Amino acid sequence: MKKNGTSMAFYVPYGLWLALFVIAPVILIIYQSFFDINGHLTLANYQTYFSSGTYILMTFNSVWYAFLITVVTLLISYPTAYLLHYTKHKQLWLLLIILPTWINLLLKAYAFIGIFSQNGGINTFLGMLGIAPKQFLFTDFSFIFVASYIEIPFMILPIFNGIEELNESFVNASRDLGAKWWQTFTKVIWPLTISGVKSGVQAVFIPSLSLFMLTRLIGGNRVITLGTAIEEHFLVTMNWGMGSTIGVVLIVAMVIIMFLTGERKKRGRRA
Amino acid sequence: MSHTIIELQHVSKRYGDTVVLKDINIEIEQGKFYTLLGPSGSGKTTILRAIAGFLEVSEGDVLFDGQRINDVPANERKVNTVFQDYALFPHMNVFENVAYGLRIQKKPKKAVAQRVESALKMVRLEGYGDREISELSGGQQQRVAIARAIVLEPAVLLLDEPLSALDAKLRKDMQYELRELQQRLGITFLFVTHDQEEALALSDEIFVMNDGEVQQSGTPVDIYDEPINHFVADFIGESNIVAGHMIADYQVEFNGKTFECADAGMRPNEPVEVVLRPEDLDITSTDAGKVQVKVDTQLFRGDYYEIVAYDRLNNEWLIHSTNPAVDGDTVGLTFDAEDIHVMRLNESEEDFDARLESYEGE
Numbered sequence: 001m002k003k004n005g006t007s008m009a010f011y012v013p014y015g016l017w018l019a020l021f022v023i024a025p026v027i028l029i030i031y032q033s034f035f036d037i038n039g040h041l042t043l044a045n046y047q048t049y050f051s052s053g054t055y056i057l058m059t060f061n062s063v064w065y066a067f068l069i070t071v072v073t074l075l076i077s078y079p080t081a082y083l084l085h086y087t088k089h090k091q092l093w094l095l096l097i098i099l100p101t102w103i104n105l106l107l108k109a110y111a112f113i114g115i116f117s118q119n120g121g122i123n124t125f126l127g128m129l130g131i132a133p134k135q136f137l138f139t140d141f142s143f144i145f146v147a148s149y150i151e152i153p154f155m156i157l158p159i160f161n162g163i164e165e166l167n168e169s170f171v172n173a174s175r176d177l178g179a180k181w182w183q184t185f186t187k188v189i190w191p192l193t194i195s196g197v198k199s200g201v202q203a204v205f206i207p208s209l210s211l212f213m214l215t216r217l218i219g220g221n222r223v224i225t226l227g228t229a230i231e232e233h234f235l236v237t238m239n240w241g242m243g244s245t246i247g248v249v250l251i252v253a254m255v256i257i258m259f260l261t262g263e264r265k266k267r268g269r270r271a
Numbered sequence: 272m273s274h275t276i277i278e279l280q281h282v283s284k285r286y287g288d289t290v291v292l293k294d295i296n297i298e299i300e301q302g303k304f305y306t307l308l309g310p311s312g313s314g315k316t317t318i319l320r321a322i323a324g325f326l327e328v329s330e331g332d333v334l335f336d337g338q339r340i341n342d343v344p345a346n347e348r349k350v351n352t353v354f355q356d357y358a359l360f361p362h363m364n365v366f367e368n369v370a371y372g373l374r375i376q377k378k379p380k381k382a383v384a385q386r387v388e389s390a391l392k393m394v395r396l397e398g399y400g401d402r403e404i405s406e407l408s409g410g411q412q413q414r415v416a417i418a419r420a421i422v423l424e425p426a427v428l429l430l431d432e433p434l435s436a437l438d439a440k441l442r443k444d445m446q447y448e449l450r451e452l453q454q455r456l457g458i459t460f461l462f463v464t465h466d467q468e469e470a471l472a473l474s475d476e477i478f479v480m481n482d483g484e485v486q487q488s489g490t491p492v493d494i495y496d497e498p499i500n501h502f503v504a505d506f507i508g509e510s511n512i513v514a515g516h517m518i519a520d521y522q523v524e525f526n527g528k529t530f531e532c533a534d535a536g537m538r539p540n541e542p543v544e545v546v547l548r549p550e551d552l553d554i555t556s557t558d559a560g561k562v563q564v565k566v567d568t569q570l571f572r573g574d575y576y577e578i579v580a581y582d583r584l585n586n587e588w589l590i591h592s593t594n595p596a597v598d599g600d601t602v603g604l605t606f607d608a609e610d611i612h613v614m615r616l617n618e619s620e621e622d623f624d625a626r627l628e629s630y631e632g633e
């Protein structure tokens with residue numbers, strides 16, 4: 001009995017944390033979403049959300065940009081992680097890749113404003129080549145570029161771990177059986193590292209759904225996502241109910257993504 | 272008649288300062304069953320990897336059909352491997368694993384199914400096609416690995432301890448199956464094992480390896496009857512090895528007496544080692560025996576008794592006898608002149624062959 005009691009005690013800090021900072025807020029958000037701006041219990045928020053073109057477009061925008069960011073990071077991260085696996089001082093290189101994540105997000109955003117602005121680094125460089133200054137800041141390109149830059153380490157890490165775990169002898173076996181590099185990749189390497197890719201997609205796609213500082217600083221509010229909308233409702237219009245409703249939609253979207261990318265139970269033997 | 276299909280010429284492999292293969296020269300003829308036999312860490316797997324194309328040799332050439340293939344990638348080499356660690360694809364079921372190579376070759380669906388079925392049948396795994404790899408025992412996995420390689424019917428099959436996880440009976444069955452398959456399809460086998468009985472039973476030719484060197488190569492009978500040095504004599508079969516001197520041709524001295532033997536071509540009074548196989552020793556009375564020993568212990572081995580005895584110089588003698596002895600008794604041992612095999616110290620395989628030629632040719 002005593003032993004059981006002590007082991008239970010180990011769960012107390014985590015349990016408290018979970019209850020206070022995960023479960024309680026989620027319940028509060030769901031609760032809030034059923035009240036209108038005047039404090040009356042209502043379903044109107046949801047009605048507004050699903051009948052208004054603006055919110056649907058915003059949702060679509062969020063998903064679309066999150067999708068683009070995820071695809072760009074994945075396209076860059078997978079080959080990087082793969083090459084990293086075969087490099088000599090991989091731990092050092094990995095450290096260099098992780099390093100930028102230690103710097104505050106806002107600092108990095110401001111740095112990019114400097115780089116992309118009319119008289120920033122890139123335009124100065126283009127000017128030396130005799131090319132007229134171009135608008136980089138506040139474009140879709142700059143938004144996706146910076147967001148991908150920020151997310152890349154979170155994609156590389158799980159994929160790198162997946163590739164490190166891949167037993168080299170599977171690759172050898174595939175080649176031994178006559179498979180060319182590309183066949184080995186599609187039939188053996190990719191399927192065996194897919195779980196790393198899924199974790200990476202989770203780690204990038206879900207936070208990208210609710211990016212909001214970047215949309216303003218780099219995207220110039222041209223890109224309005226659900227994150228921006230939540231911020232507006234809580235801080236500007238003070239319509240907490242509507243903000244919470246969008247929050248609930250985001251949570252549902254996250255659950256769907258988790259479900260789609262999660263480890264599914266291995267299918268049983270076909271009879 | 273049969274031509275050389277694989278050849279290693281002066282192949283060496285180093286990892287940093289450690290030398291793993293030292294000047295290996297091996298010739299493999301088409302359609303024969305070869306075995307690499309040696310203790311753990313002697314470089315057997317390394318040789319297979321050099322042939323399959325998974326490592327770059329530090330020096331020397333690997334030839335296939337007379338062509339240098341050092342730079343040919345593994346997927347283009349006409350050899351298949353049964354890996355020591357099986358390397359079965361964990362995300363595919365048994366059928367998909369075995370079908371992998373055929374799929375790569377874009378064989379028609381029907382032919383794939385048929386050939387996979389018959390390969391699975393050969394390794395006694397009919398009806399296991401739908402199983403996941405994780406649902407198989409170690410021995411079953413090993414047999415899937417065999418099936419996956421043989422289904423392609425390659426010119427050369429490299430088998431890295433392919434039967435190590437099987438029980439004695441299944442192992443025997445699979446030995447017969449492999450030998451039969453090898454002969455029926457005329458596939459060249461390069462088989463790795465550290466089980467000397469398996470090597471002796473299956474092979475046309477054996478390479479005995481130690482410390483990255485081929486110590487001796489030859490037919491099982493040659494290697495068993497005429498081991499070139501202490502290591503080979505000790506590793507292949509059981510043996511009594513005693514120090515002695517070569518008095519003259521066909522006369523060797525050990526245990527304080529001179530015996531007739533069948534070996535010659537050495538310097539007079541040269542120090543040598545004498546090998547006597549336990550099954551060649553017969554127990555008689557003390558007076559009739561050529562060597563007198565005192566029985567220490569004995570073990571019943573099923574078809575014979577293994578008796579350990581000591582002579583007066585305290586050399587250990589191992590005797591295989593159909594009849595038990597009495598512990599503590601002093602008995603005599605007899606043997607024929609042909610049972611004695613004399614080994615020179617540090618003789619190379621070439622010198623050994625040349626010497627044999629010189630007096631056996633007469």
Ligand SMILES: Nc1ncnc2c1ncn2[C@@H]1O[C@H](COP(=O)(O)OP(=O)(O)OP(=O)(O)O)[C@@H](O)[C@H]1O
Pocket residue numbers: 286289291309310311312313314315316317318355465
């Ligand atoms: N990548 C490597 N780096 C350094 N040494 C290695 C490497 N691979 C193998 N070796 C060494 O090479 C030697 C031969 O290895 P190999 O795998 O060929 O042995 P083996 O004869 O197949 O042994 P076993 O019967 O245990 O399978 C061993 O001493 C091993 O430690």
Ligand SMILES: [Mg+2]
Pocket residue numbers: 315316317355431
């Ligand atoms: Mg090995």
